[in-house]
Amino acid sequence: MNLYPLARPFLFALETETSHAVGLRSLQLLRTLQRCVGFEGRVPEASPTELFGLKFANRIGLAAGADKNAQYIDALGGMGFGFIEVGTMTPLPQPGRDKPRLFRLADEQALINRMGFPNEGVEVIAARIERARYAGIVGANISVNAATPVERFTDDFVTCFRRVRHTADYVAINISSPNTKNLRDMHDEARLRELFTRLFAEREAGKRLPILMKISPDLDEHQLAEMARLALDLRVDGLIATNTTVGRNAIPSHPLAKETGGLSGRPLFSLALQTVSRLRALVGSRVAIVGVGGILSADDYARMRDAGADLVQVYTGLVYRGPALVREILRRG
Numbered sequence: 001m002n003l004y005p006l007a008r009p010f011l012f013a014l015e016t017e018t019s020h021a022v023g024l025r026s027l028q029l030l031r032t033l034q035r036c037v038g039f040e041g042r043v044p045e046a047s048p049t050e051l052f053g054l055k056f057a058n059r060i061g062l063a064a065g066a067d068k069n070a071q072y073i074d075a076l077g078g079m080g081f082g083f084i085e086v087g088t089m090t091p092l093p094q095p096g097r098d099k100p101r102l103f104r105l106a107d108e109q110a111l112i113n114r115m116g117f118p119n120e121g122v123e124v125i126a127a128r129i130e131r132a133r134y135a136g137i138v139g140a141n142i143s144v145n146a147a148t149p150v151e152r153f154t155d156d157f158v159t160c161f162r163r164v165r166h167t168a169d170y171v172a173i174n175i176s177s178p179n180t181k182n183l184r185d186m187h188d189e190a191r192l193r194e195l196f197t198r199l200f201a202e203r204e205a206g207k208r209l210p211i212l213m214k215i216s217p218d219l220d221e222h223q224l225a226e227m228a229r230l231a232l233d234l235r236v237d238g239l240i241a242t243n244t245t246v247g248r249n250a251i252p253s254h255p256l257a258k259e260t261g262g263l264s265g266r267p268l269f270s271l272a273l274q275t276v277s278r279l280r281a282l283v284g285s286r287v288a289i290v291g292v293g294g295i296l297s298a299d300d301y302a303r304m305r306d307a308g309a310d311l312v313q314v315y316t317g318l319v320y321r322g323p324a325l326v327r328e329i330l331r332r333g
């Protein structure tokens with residue numbers, strides 16, 4: 001039964017960040033109740049696939065930022081996701097940017113956020129991943145603390161990597177959030193080479209953990225080609241395209257367009273789709289691509305797959321469509 005259309009007006013009447021928390025807690029409560037009465041809901045038939053050495057029950061996943069602290073892995077897993085990316089987590093806990101920092105553009109089925117990675121820190125989050133019972137793939141999205149100077153960014157990534165190396169199924173290197181000062185400067189050949197050299201050295205010591213890199217939709221053609229070349233050269237397992245955009249071309253006259261932060265949801269879709277399709281042409285079949293940005297229906301999912309995405313993630317679509325979005329996509333296959 002799809003209760004989300006009934007719940008949505010109540011959730012949308014709340015302040016945006018509160019509504020997100022209430023939505024997730026309600027989902028968790030619902031799952032607990034279902035488990036207590038022995039009815040766990042039916043997830044449509046899965047079509048498994050194997051990528052970078054991992055077996056995915058299906059190709060639809062939860063994007064980073066929705067479960068920053070890994071508190072809801074089991075409840076979200078119950079929605080049918082084949083993979084869940086938690087975080088972004090940073091070495092030390094931090095509060096994120098001042099509120100308000102999340103804006104709902106309901107008429108555009110979009111969000112603008114400048115959260116700035118509020119999170120409880122990699123130590124606490126990694127311990128929660130270890131306690132989760134979800135049988136699907138869990139990715140750890142890692143990045144840097146707001147107070148870390150640029151020249152120490154690599155150290156932050158390495159600190160997080162060491163802690164999640166034996167805990168997560170894959171690691172996503174987040175160099176693309178627009179809300180941490182200078183982070184997007186990491187889309188730079190020398191910096192990325194240094195970062196990956198250190199991560200690979202760490203990985204040598206343990207299991208072969210897949211490393212994916214999450215990139216920005218705001219790169220020009222030249223920068224995108226450079227990212228693709230580097231991904232091939234460095235043997236990155238996958239590219240996650242894309243993070244939110246700082247561009248406002250798709251919503252020029254919206255009253256909230258002037259809010260700083262990253263735009264997600266419907267207005268991001270064509271840019272994310274174009275980025276995935278360009279990347280696929282550039283990397284061929286040698287690098288996996290995770291397509292993300294503005295997926296609000298099974299049709300959007302199908303277009304993202306056609307553009308070349310091996311896996312697809314959603315976030316803002318869940319806010320507007322609820323769990324039915326995942327079921328619709330799984331039913332279509």
Ligand SMILES: Cc1cc2nc3c(=O)[nH]c(=O)nc-3n(C[C@H](O)[C@H](O)[C@H](O)COP(=O)(O)O)c2cc1C
Nearest residue numbers: 063064065088113242243264265293294314315316
């Ligand atoms: C409120 C919010 C917080 C986000 N936080 C993160 C984050 O911590 N790390 C990250 O890599 N991406 C983060 N994202 C970006 C999403 O993972 C995703 O790349 C982007 O929103 C595009 O997908 P969508 O249109 O389906 O939301 C966040 C997005 C939103 C809306």
